[in-house]
Amino acid sequence: MNYKIALIRGDGIGPEVVNEAVGVLDAAAEKFGHSIEYVDVLLGGCATDAVGKSYPDGTAEKCRACDAILLGAVGGPKWGPDKPADQRPETALLALRKDLELYANLRPATLRPAMADSSPLRRETAEKGIDLMMVRELTGGIYFGKRDKYQTEDRGVECTDLMAYSEKEIERIGRRAFELARLRRGKVSSVDKANVLETSRLWREVMHRLAKEYPDVQYEDVLVDNCAMQIVRDPGQFDVVVTENMFGDILSDEASMVTGSIGLLPSASIGDTAPGLYEPIHGSAPDIAGQDKANPMATILSAAMMFRYSFQRREEADAIEQAVDAVLAEGWRTADIAKPGEKVVGTKEMGRLIREKLAAL
Numbered sequence: 001m002n003y004k005i006a007l008i009r010g011d012g013i014g015p016e017v018v019n020e021a022v023g024v025l026d027a028a029a030e031k032f033g034h035s036i037e038y039v040d041v042l043l044g045g046c047a048t049d050a051v052g053k054s055y056p057d058g059t060a061e062k063c064r065a066c067d068a069i070l071l072g073a074v075g076g077p078k079w080g081p082d083k084p085a086d087q088r089p090e091t092a093l094l095a096l097r098k099d100l101e102l103y104a105n106l107r108p109a110t111l112r113p114a115m116a117d118s119s120p121l122r123r124e125t126a127e128k129g130i131d132l133m134m135v136r137e138l139t140g141g142i143y144f145g146k147r148d149k150y151q152t153e154d155r156g157v158e159c160t161d162l163m164a165y166s167e168k169e170i171e172r173i174g175r176r177a178f179e180l181a182r183l184r185r186g187k188v189s190s191v192d193k194a195n196v197l198e199t200s201r202l203w204r205e206v207m208h209r210l211a212k213e214y215p216d217v218q219y220e221d222v223l224v225d226n227c228a229m230q231i232v233r234d235p236g237q238f239d240v241v242v243t244e245n246m247f248g249d250i251l252s253d254e255a256s257m258v259t260g261s262i263g264l265l266p267s268a269s270i271g272d273t274a275p276g277l278y279e280p281i282h283g284s285a286p287d288i289a290g291q292d293k294a295n296p297m298a299t300i301l302s303a304a305m306m307f308r309y310s311f312q313r314r315e316e317a318d319a320i321e322q323a324v325d326a327v328l329a330e331g332w333r334t335a336d337i338a339k340p341g342e343k344v345v346g347t348k349e350m351g352r353l354i355r356e357k358l359a360a361l
């Protein structure tokens with residue numbers, strides 16, 4: 001197959017980790033007989049520096065012309081909150097996700113076998129394994145609702161943020177979750193606050209309707225506060241966890257932490273028609289940028305997700321993940337995940353080791 005991939009290298013360690021992921025994509029293409037064409041897309045602080053805006057005109061169109069998008073990370077102190085909105089890197093990311101209607105955020109929280117010791121959870125809990133997929137609604141809810149700030153007569157300033165969800169929005173993310181569960185261990189946990197929120201009661205109603213359409217998938221409702229507890233008590237019970245935007249924002253970070261390292265966690269944002277966006281969950285790490293210290297594994301594993309979810313190529317995705325696991329099992333580490341006495345390598349060497357393993361599989 002021929003694939004066309006948009007590369008958003010971004011800021012800080014973004015270009016370094018994308019370089020290694022491209023190396024692994026090329027190695028996978030060679031191994032499995034594909035060809036890949038890359039299109040560089042400027043977005044983030046580097047775009048502000050080059051053309052005065054973090055989200056240059058035509059960015060969405062350039063991305064739409066590709067089969068998938070790989071992003072390193074954007075942001076940094078140089079383009080802080082004092083800058084006008086159109087020069088801030090975060091604005092660009094939100095705009096791209098919105099323009100491409102990437103409404104489903106997939107964040108696997110996987111405790112890789114060789115990293116079992118890194119989990120902050122008790123050994124007997126971690127040993128049961130963690131392999132959950134957080135599916136977060138990304139374009140609705142309170143982050144996109146109407147906001148207000150006004151002066152009251154007797155209570156000082158008051159603010160409101162509106163949380164709104166439609167049946168259509170809930171149904172499309174719900175379907176994603178059920179379809180994903182079919183590709184995994186066949187269980188969906190839907191997280192809401194239906195004992196308090198009207199949006200959650202609608203969420204639950206729609207999910208129950210969908211559950212009837214997927215009788216082969218085991219379904220449960222979980223209240224968000226209970227879910228937060230269960231993720232640290234027994235994360236192994238979860239397969240696919242689906243939830244609205246703000247709950248998902250918080251729970252996905254919690255789920256990431258129990259796996260022990262942000263340098264290892266990939267993510268995907270997908271919609272119905274536009275190309276999916278694949279990126280590590282970490283930021284641009286300005287503190288280590290340009291020093292060959294960044295862990296490229298999260299971006300490499302994002303490339304594996306690209307093969308699995310955008311290209312429907314499971315074999316390639318499995319091979320990349322196996323190569324990463326094999327390198328970890330041999331004890332190779334970047335500084336962020338190394339314990340005293342372990343073999344520490346830089347970004348480039350880690351990329352090379354993974355490519356070498358992939359070729360040899």
Ligand code: NAD
Pocket residue numbers: 013017072073074075076077090093262263279281282283284285286287288293294295296298336
């Ligand atoms: P961060 O994830 O960039 O860094 C947090 C800590 O983790 C730092 O100590 C960093 O050195 C370390 N770290 C992160 N990724 C690493 C990797 N791959 N290898 C080794 N160590 C790694 O988070 P932050 O410091 O809060 O944010 C820095 C900048 O990144 C900010 O401008 C923020 O807005 C931006 N950001 C961007 C994205 C994105 O592009 N999607 C996401 C989060 C933060």
